[in-house]
Amino acid sequence: MPKFILAKLARAFLTIMMVMTFAFIVLRLSGDPAQVLLGPDAPLDAVIAFRERWGLNDPIWKQYLAYLTQIMRLDFGVSMRSQTPAINLVLERVPATLALTIPALILKLGIGIPAGVYAALHRGSLADRGVIMLSIFGFTIPSFVLGLVLVLIFAVSLTWLPSGGQDTYWHAVLPIITLSIGGIGILARFSRSAMIEVLGQPYIRTAMSKGLPWRDVVWKHALPNAAVPIVTLVGFMVGALIAGAVVVESIFAWPGVGRLIVISVANRDLAVVQALLLVIAASMVIANLLVDVAYGLLDPRLRSKRAAH
Amino acid sequence: MSFISIQGLTVAFDGTQVLHGIDLEIGRGEALGLVGESGCGKSVTWLAALGLLPGKARVGGSVKIDGEELIGASRTQVERVRGKRIAMIFQDPSSSLNPVHRVGRQIMESLTLHRGLKGQAAKAEAIRLMDLVGIPSAATRIDLYPHEFSGGQCQRVMIAMALAGEPDLLIADEPTTALDATIQAQILDLLSQIRAETGMAMVLISHDLGAVSAVCDRAAVMYAGRIVEMNDTAALFSAPRHPYTRGLFDAIPEIDGDRGRLKPIHGTVPDPRALPQGCAFAPRCGSADTRCHTRSPEPQAGREGGLLACFHPVAWAVPLMTSPQGIPA
Numbered sequence A: 001m002p003k004f005i006l007a008k009l010a011r012a013f014l015t016i017m018m019v020m021t022f023a024f025i026v027l028r029l030s031g032d033p034a035q036v037l038l039g040p041d042a043p044l045d046a047v048i049a050f051r052e053r054w055g056l057n058d059p060i061w062k063q064y065l066a067y068l069t070q071i072m073r074l075d076f077g078v079s080m081r082s083q084t085p086a087i088n089l090v091l092e093r094v095p096a097t098l099a100l101t102i103p104a105l106i107l108k109l110g111i112g113i114p115a116g117v118y119a120a121l122h123r124g125s126l127a128d129r130g131v132i133m134l135s136i137f138g139f140t141i142p143s144f145v146l147g148l149v150l151v152l153i154f155a156v157s158l159t160w161l162p163s164g165g166q167d168t169y170w171h172a173v174l175p176i177i178t179l180s181i182g183g184i185g186i187l188a189r190f191s192r193s194a195m196i197e198v199l200g201q202p203y204i205r206t207a208m209s210k211g212l213p214w215r216d217v218v219w220k221h222a223l224p225n226a227a228v229p230i231v232t233l234v235g236f237m238v239g240a241l242i243a244g245a246v247v248v249e250s251i252f253a254w255p256g257v258g259r260l261i262v263i264s265v266a267n268r269d270l271a272v273v274q275a276l277l278l279v280i281a282a283s284m285v286i287a288n289l290l291v292d293v294a295y296g297l298l299d300p301r302l303r304s305k306r307a308a309h
Numbered sequence B: 001m002s003f004i005s006i007q008g009l010t011v012a013f014d015g016t017q018v019l020h021g022i023d024l025e026i027g028r029g030e031a032l033g034l035v036g037e038s039g040c041g042k043s044v045t046w047l048a049a050l051g052l053l054p055g056k057a058r059v060g061g062s063v064k065i066d067g068e069e070l071i072g073a074s075r076t077q078v079e080r081v082r083g084k085r086i087a088m089i090f091q092d093p094s095s096s097l098n099p100v101h102r103v104g105r106q107i108m109e110s111l112t113l114h115r116g117l118k119g120q121a122a123k124a125e126a127i128r129l130m131d132l133v134g135i136p137s138a139a140t141r142i143d144l145y146p147h148e149f150s151g152g153q154c155q156r157v158m159i160a161m162a163l164a165g166e167p168d169l170l171i172a173d174e175p176t177t178a179l180d181a182t183i184q185a186q187i188l189d190l191l192s193q194i195r196a197e198t199g200m201a202m203v204l205i206s207h208d209l210g211a212v213s214a215v216c217d218r219a220a221v222m223y224a225g226r227i228v229e230m231n232d233t234a235a236l237f238s239a240p241r242h243p244y245t246r247g248l249f250d251a252i253p254e255i256d257g258d259r260g261r262l263k264p265i266h267g268t269v270p271d272p273r274a275l276p277q278g279c280a281f282a283p284r285c286g287s288a289d290t291r292c293h294t295r296s297p298e299p300q301a302g303r304e305g306g307l308l309a310c311f312h313p314v315a316w317a318v319p320l321m322t323s324p325q326g327i328p329a
Helices: A002-029 A033-038 A044-053 A060-072 A086-121 A126-140 A143-157 A170-199 A202-209 A214-239 A246-251 A257-267 A270-298 A300-307 B042-049 B075-081 B103-115 B119-132 B151-164 B181-198 B209-215 B233-238 B243-250 B290-294
Strands: B002-013 B016-027 B031-035 B057-065 B086-089 B169-173 B201-205 B218-223 B226-232
Touching: A002 A060, A002 A270, A033 A044, A033 A257, A086 A126, A086 A170, A086 A214, A086 A246, A086 A257, A086 A270, A126 A170, A143 A170, A143 A246, A170 A214, A170 A246, A202 A214, A202 B086, A214 A270, A246 A257, A257 A270, A270 A300, B002 B042, B016 B042, B016 B201, B016 B226, B031 B042, B031 B209, B042 B057, B042 B169, B042 B201, B086 B151, B103 B119, B103 B151, B119 B151, B151 B181, B169 B181, B181 B201, B181 B209, B201 B209, B209 B233, B218 B233, B218 B243, B226 B233, B226 B243
Parallel strands: B031 B201, B031 B218, B086 B169, B169 B201
Antiparallel strands: B002 B016, B002 B057, B218 B226
């Protein structure tokens, strides 16, 4: 068992390192921060001084080694633009993003899963067809379209809700709805098919032939089995809590992590982009570890497979 | 006195009739074999009786248990019969147990449901049942999951679970098909032994004629959704009258006979969507004439007391073999 955890951690570390390396190389190949930050009219000596200041004249492998040793000391560098530690810039944006993504996740789980399960239990009914239609609508409409349509209706026409900013709780309503619609659709559809698959299994017939009331067949025998595939999808959603709102934050001018990504990439603010990717990769990796743990709790077959490792 | 009485049971899926009026009586403690090729309606008969078919199935006719009608009864009424009066075990024991629950819990669930046992009492009884069905060191293995048992042991767990409700009738739906030969014999022995001890009735659904002859008092042969012949096992096996029954016996390889070609039944089972007119077996039958192709023979009492649905039965005087026990599995 500890061996299994060690292997998982090693793999997680490797994943993060690969993301960091990739980001490092791509960022340095895709444009000169000095040009972008100082502008095209900057005097040549200022550009040279800037490059000297940030070590951009060194060969890329030397920069990379310097970067690695820096990270090992848990130093994530300083923003070229604001001269403040990059990691602080990132972390202070996280709460604003979570204020959108966590309520959205709750909506996705709270509406998507029950809707999908209900549809599966009433397969072929009017409600089932309604759920399928709405969920297709939900996950096919792009969030930038949905966001703008919601703004048009609720902010511009009805003037019930603000169209952007972060001043009151009301400001969060439209971004949260925009964020959750797609996930609700996907989860509803996925839960429905997971549940239909499970309901056709022989052990469900066994549970029924035992004389269990239908309610117990569903709650005690079908749902625990359907939960396994659903957890996979929920894991992706948990992993996207920090980085999953780039578009929506941009539409609604919400000062979260997503906005920071857009601004920092545009400015070639290397340290900030790298710190962002580190935090995002770490959140994905942690979500994956949680999914693995959840698998073990939900399905004893996976537990013993692991013990056999 | 029969306590289960099936009359004119019909089942249709999406407008395709797969069961064409089954009449069957089962007495207390009786063991009935139900044989026939795959898709002839053996399992569907009992799934329909217990309301276990998917919602799109249209079920007609009557199934009465001690006079209480099951077809069209409310869900709670049928649920009270399932497990308590009629229990069922299935073909694939490994996937018939819920993979995420411990086997003990699955047995105890039935004990709580049907006998009101809880906690330690339920656990003790579950261990006793697992012992009874021959699972070694039941007390420790009660906390294991289905995937930690072999197929044969899973079937034993299924039987223990079926016994938990102390049912009057056990439907064993091809209980040995997924198991290897030695385990098959063990499970059949176990079923006979339990029947002898508890006096419960049993329906053995099987296409294994040897299994049926070893376990059952009476056997019914089904073809394309109808019972074509039914008689006491001894009589049916020594002198099958329906050409189809006869064909089934002829298709069994002889273990000590000369090497020779098997005699198969030519053709295939008809598609239920396109049943031939008249007797469904006529296109494959050697003695079919024009009448067989236009009219469907009704089951009638045969000379030996059984039922037979055939215009041209095999001559009664030809004994097939001396004893039913001689039939290899």
